[in-house]
Amino acid sequence: MMESMTASPVARRTGDPEITSHLVTEHGLTPEEYELILEILGREPTFTELGVFSAMWSEHCGYKNSRPLLATLPTKSDAVVQGPGENAGVIDVGEGWGVAFKIESHNHPSAIEPYQGAATGSGGILRDVFTMGARPIAIFDSLHFGSLDSPRSRYLFDGVVRGVGDYGNCVGVPTVGGEAIFDPAYEKNPLINVMCIGVLPLEQLIRGKAEGVGNPVMAVGARTGRDGIHGATFASEELDEEGNDSRPQVQVGDPFTEKLLLEASLELIEKDLLVGIQDMGAAGLTSSGTEMAARSGSGIDIDVSLLPVREQGMTPYEMLLSESQERMLLVAKPEHEEAVREVLERWDLQAATIGNVTDDGMFRVREAGEVVVEIPVIPLVDECPTYVREGVEAPEVLELRTRDLSEYRDFTSNKELLDTLKTLLDSPSIASKRWIYEQYDTTVQTNTLEGPGSDAAVLQLPTDGCALAVSTDGNGRFTYLNPRTGGQVAVVEAARNVACSGARPIAVTNCLNFGNPLRPEVYHQLSEAVAGMGEACRSLNTPVTGGNVSLYNETGGEPVYPTPVIGMVGLLTNLEHRVPSSFQHAGDEIWVVGVTREEIGATEYLAAVHGLVAGEPPVVDLNEAKQLVDFLVTAAENSIVRSAHDCSDGGLAVALSECAIGGKDGPTGFDVALDEAPSSVVSAAALWFGESQSRVVLTCTDGDGSALLQLAEKHGVRAARVGTVGGAGEDCQITGASYLIQIAADKLATIYESALPRRMTEQAGLTS
Amino acid sequence: MTENYLADVQITPRAGILDPVGETIASALGNLGYEDVRSVRAGRLIRLEIAAETAQDAQTAVESMCEELIANPIIEDYLVTVRDVEK
Amino acid sequence: MTENYLADVQITPRAGILDPVGETIASALGNLGYEDVRSVRAGRLIRLEIAAETAQDAQTAVESMCEELIANPIIEDYLVTVRDVEK
Amino acid sequence: MRVGIVRFPGSNCDTDMYRAVTVGLREEAIFLWHKSHHLEEVDVVVLPGGFSYGDYLRCGAIARFSPIMREVIEFAKAGGLTLGICNGFQVLCEARLLPGGLVRNASLRFRCHNVGIRVENSDTPFTRAYEQAQTLHIPIAHGEGQFVADNETLDELEGENRVVFRYVDDSNQTTLEANPNGSARNIAGITNAGGNILGMMPHPERHSLKVLGNTDGLGVFESLLLAVSERKLAAKPIHEGKMVGTQ
Numbered sequence A: 001m002m003e004s005m006t007a008s009p010v011a012r013r014t015g016d017p018e019i020t021s022h023l024v025t026e027h028g029l030t031p032e033e034y035e036l037i038l039e040i041l042g043r044e045p046t047f048t049e050l051g052v053f054s055a056m057w058s059e060h061c062g063y064k065n066s067r068p069l070l071a072t073l074p075t076k077s078d079a080v081v082q083g084p085g086e087n088a089g090v091i092d093v094g095e096g097w098g099v100a101f102k103i104e105s106h107n108h109p110s111a112i113e114p115y116q117g118a119a120t121g122s123g124g125i126l127r128d129v130f131t132m133g134a135r136p137i138a139i140f141d142s143l144h145f146g147s148l149d150s151p152r153s154r155y156l157f158d159g160v161v162r163g164v165g166d167y168g169n170c171v172g173v174p175t176v177g178g179e180a181i182f183d184p185a186y187e188k189n190p191l192i193n194v195m196c197i198g199v200l201p202l203e204q205l206i207r208g209k210a211e212g213v214g215n216p217v218m219a220v221g222a223r224t225g226r227d228g229i230h231g232a233t234f235a236s237e238e239l240d241e242e243g244n245d246s247r248p249q250v251q252v253g254d255p256f257t258e259k260l261l262l263e264a265s266l267e268l269i270e271k272d273l274l275v276g277i278q279d280m281g282a283a284g285l286t287s288s289g290t291e292m293a294a295r296s297g298s299g300i301d302i303d304v305s306l307l308p309v310r311e312q313g314m315t316p317y318e319m320l321l322s323e324s325q326e327r328m329l330l331v332a333k334p335e336h337e338e339a340v341r342e343v344l345e346r347w348d349l350q351a352a353t354i355g356n357v358t359d360d361g362m363f364r365v366r367e368a369g370e371v372v373v374e375i376p377v378i379p380l381v382d383e384c385p386t387y388v389r390e391g392v393e394a395p396e397v398l399e400l401r402t403r404d405l406s407e408y409r410d411f412t413s414n415k416e417l418l419d420t421l422k423t424l425l426d427s428p429s430i431a432s433k434r435w436i437y438e439q440y441d442t443t444v445q446t447n448t449l450e451g452p453g454s455d456a457a458v459l460q461l462p463t464d465g466c467a468l469a470v471s472t473d474g475n476g477r478f479t480y481l482n483p484r485t486g487g488q489v490a491v492v493e494a495a496r497n498v499a500c501s502g503a504r505p506i507a508v509t510n511c512l513n514f515g516n517p518l519r520p521e522v523y524h525q526l527s528e529a530v531a532g533m534g535e536a537c538r539s540l541n542t543p544v545t546g547g548n549v550s551l552y553n554e555t556g557g558e559p560v561y562p563t564p565v566i567g568m569v570g571l572l573t574n575l576e577h578r579v580p581s582s583f584q585h586a587g588d589e590i591w592v593v594g595v596t597r598e599e600i601g602a603t604e605y606l607a608a609v610h611g612l613v614a615g616e617p618p619v620v621d622l623n624e625a626k627q628l629v630d631f632l633v634t635a636a637e638n639s640i641v642r643s644a645h646d647c648s649d650g651g652l653a654v655a656l657s658e659c660a661i662g663g664k665d666g667p668t669g670f671d672v673a674l675d676e677a678p679s680s681v682v683s684a685a686a687l688w689f690g691e692s693q694s695r696v697v698l699t700c701t702d703g704d705g706s707a708l709l710q711l712a713e714k715h716g717v718r719a720a721r722v723g724t725v726g727g728a729g730e731d732c733q734i735t736g737a738s739y740l741i742q743i744a745a746d747k748l749a750t751i752y753e754s755a756l757p758r759r760m761t762e763q764a765g766l767t768s
Numbered sequence B, C: 001m002t003e004n005y006l007a008d009v010q011i012t013p014r015a016g017i018l019d020p021v022g023e024t025i026a027s028a029l030g031n032l033g034y035e036d037v038r039s040v041r042a043g044r045l046i047r048l049e050i051a052a053e054t055a056q057d058a059q060t061a062v063e064s065m066c067e068e069l070i071a072n073p074i075i076e077d078y079l080v081t082v083r084d085v086e087k
Numbered sequence D: 001m002r003v004g005i006v007r008f009p010g011s012n013c014d015t016d017m018y019r020a021v022t023v024g025l026r027e028e029a030i031f032l033w034h035k036s037h038h039l040e041e042v043d044v045v046v047l048p049g050g051f052s053y054g055d056y057l058r059c060g061a062i063a064r065f066s067p068i069m070r071e072v073i074e075f076a077k078a079g080g081l082t083l084g085i086c087n088g089f090q091v092l093c094e095a096r097l098l099p100g101g102l103v104r105n106a107s108l109r110f111r112c113h114n115v116g117i118r119v120e121n122s123d124t125p126f127t128r129a130y131e132q133a134q135t136l137h138i139p140i141a142h143g144e145g146q147f148v149a150d151n152e153t154l155d156e157l158e159g160e161n162r163v164v165f166r167y168v169d170d171s172n173q174t175t176l177e178a179n180p181n182g183s184a185r186n187i188a189g190i191t192n193a194g195g196n197i198l199g200m201m202p203h204p205e206r207h208s209l210k211v212l213g214n215t216d217g218l219g220v221f222e223s224l225l226l227a228v229s230e231r232k233l234a235a236k237p238i239h240e241g242k243m244v245g246t247q
């Protein structure tokens, strides 16, 4: 079809270095990959072209090591309108409306400059969503940090929270949920994953395409500076010990310009003035230009001397690879170019036409007319070499997983048990996240029906009476000890959280945070976790609509826990059926649904109380997980449950405490006998603090229990009444495995609420 | 014997680092008719009163505070100037 | 003929207005062991490059910008200093 | 009633305000573009919350010079009902339509949660739908909401009954703990001497829709509706004459 795909000769630009094998290595390309480049071009690349290949064939853009694994994930269902491959995935939520959503990591930038790293991460994911034509309605942040006992971790955590907050707050998108996990494994390499959700009329859906020969290509937004050059390559390398040697220029976020871009983009899309639009994210102009061309099988011809720049004397290499924030690439219809300019001007935004769409399949870049890059688009974008590697489980993990845990299964006294519960409620990973989310605007846009603090956030949709329920989840410790289980748990826990609110889980986005995939033990984690994720998604019919891969999360050879994070989106078709997480009324019956097994491996209990990361994580029965979700959704539809709370970190004792602490009229007492809960024979530790999957704490009105039980049986899930909700300010009493504890609800609340503020009081926003 | 010194720390965004605040001020000034403004950079000013034996000691102490806490050397430059407290 | 001048605007909270940033820095420095710090005030520094015929003209222009926009006299004091751009 | 909501670059509570007026109250609202010079015959001007110009330099400092502010200031000075919420309050202070200023929260952190505010003066065009001393629960969402002014100004505000809202705790007391940002004398909202301009940090528009389970904020808009109807009755002939001329 296309006659000639080989690139024409391109003269070496004065001032550019010669291509040496050293330079090739420095660009993160192997000799074999370089051979392939020679083959594609039919000649030696120029320095600028080498930079382009290096960025596009980095892990971040090219998914070298993950693409074959990702290809195994389910991506289709009746609800999916746009699967992976676009700026964001899109699902159909009825009445002509769609929901666009995606998650992205900004781990490495945040490890160096936490405030700006997190801010620019939020900016990027917002652009991914509004470039689909969707108005962002919510942000979620999944955070993993080292122990808060470390000043460095506190500094990073504080900076990231302020960065996420300030950016979203300024743009006017509420941050309504997320997670925050603290473990020494993340000390030097924290994980900052941000998810954005947007809504759009489906007829307005627009894709990142460069179609129509001759159509103008426009660069819009902030001017291009030297910041973040080689960010994409950098994100694909390990941090050095100091975290600074290969430090690129730090990028600074400008949420004000982002807000203008958001409004202007949506106006342009609404007025149907565009052919395609894409964020200039990782690898900047290079990736946006080439990916847009690749999606429509076209070519693109741009002149970088037309690009508005912030600094003098920038080379084509720098302009192509700059990751300056708040920029976008638009392709317009020629007859609309003027109208596009008018809209942008109204929003005080700069726009420059820097080239046009061609049909020769080439990514051609000029500098003042002189060609400096000519690369066939398809091989550059779609034919990045991929690798399927051999994975091997690390022997030390095997040893840890099979460790004998019998000495941790019992307690010596009621007091020890109560102290254990207190320690868990005070553990930053479990404790209240209020300190975080009160720094976020959670109510702007007036769609927040349920903000942070519940199992899932619930947001009103423009459709009649519908709402969206969203949760992000992941468990690095589980994944470390058993990656397949970890992949499954991320999905089933997120689904459970969504279903607890009464919504049916629909689809997921995922962020894979792993170490260096060239290590067989890391590759093993990655491939197993993806396999587990895929199995769970298939079982729950919640396909993957997109996501992000962040590899090389390690410092000095120490990888973080392999951490797949799932962002699950569910649909609530009737607002009346919404279910809160916490206890509602004194006298309500308390039920436990799902089976408690002899599972204390990999728990927060072992980690927080015994400093031990060991054992087999709880087994996921995918069938059970699916039945539980169906049961929860039906129970909500039938208005049988008054509250539903997922049982996860810290087990039943913590789940019950959380229901009490969040009580509708303040901390609420209760009386529960854990021995009544459905269980296979278990030890005290497993009964109180084990993290068996597919369990939920429910309440119903006194007397509705039989209906609840009937429904549970119908869905094949086991349920038992374990106690009664007490009054506000009363005592919480739990018995189980011959132990008994009793403590005022207010006391539990104080422990739970003060854990983060107590550790963070010293840290304040001094440097911004 | 120690004396009191006043130390001014001028903190400005490092060259090449985006300065959205400065740019926004520049354009606002332009809109107000101040057309002779070529550029604006927005930074911070921290003024400390510190007891030290000599001005040089005060200078050294404040510079170390900057490295440790006051400035963010990854994105900011800082300049410390010390003078006697006027009585 | 106009020349380019650099004008520094130092903006500090007015006496009597709380300065939580300054106070927090002071206490953080104390915690880090800098015990000789007597007090800290935190303000802003706006650095303008401006074309003017004389340094005096530049001074006058920047002062008028401060009155109009850069500072809010209800809560802030400001001080303008002008120097030549080093070539 | 026709409410004009000014849209500055960076405003982000403009559509919430629009929803509160059109869905919560079922009255008319329109947006006023910051570059325009026409107030489109609105009865009430609202400066909404958000981050006009990114809050760069100082909150509200740059927005105060938007083209439309010339007309807004004229309107407000002539007695027009003018409401500034959050960033809008900051703009009103910067424009010197209200005394004092708003600086960074004492905690140095952005705060977003429900607060209790007590209606200190229910005899204003913004609060007459409330009872005197009634407590409302509505959200705040700001990083720079600490109201400051010199003592004379504060005494004057109090003496003239111009403190309209104060932060209070569950027992309706103006305690330190109830104050989310360190505001002088727990002040959450004030009016000008003429009583026709209100600035407040909390967001009544966020609690004006039934679906969100709390409509404590709606009273502000109901009050405005009452005030506007009253004014229209009083000024009918003149007002109508004007309308004909400008349409």
Ligand SMILES: Nc1ncnc2c1ncn2[C@@H]1O[C@H](COP(=O)(O)OP(=O)(O)O)[C@@H](O)[C@H]1O
Pocket: A140, A141, A142, A143, A175, A176, A177, A178, A179, A180, A429, A430, A433, A436, A437, A451, A452, A453, A454, A455, A456, A457, A472, A473, A497, A646, A648, A649
């Ligand atoms: N980083 C964060 N940002 C915003 N909200 C958070 C964050 N971390 C946790 N939350 C909120 O706190 C609540 C408890 O979080 P988590 O313990 O992770 O929930 P679960 O155990 O149900 O998955 C949730 O509502 C969650 O959205």
Ligand SMILES: [Mg+2]
Pocket: A430, A648, A649
């Ligand atoms: Mg939890």
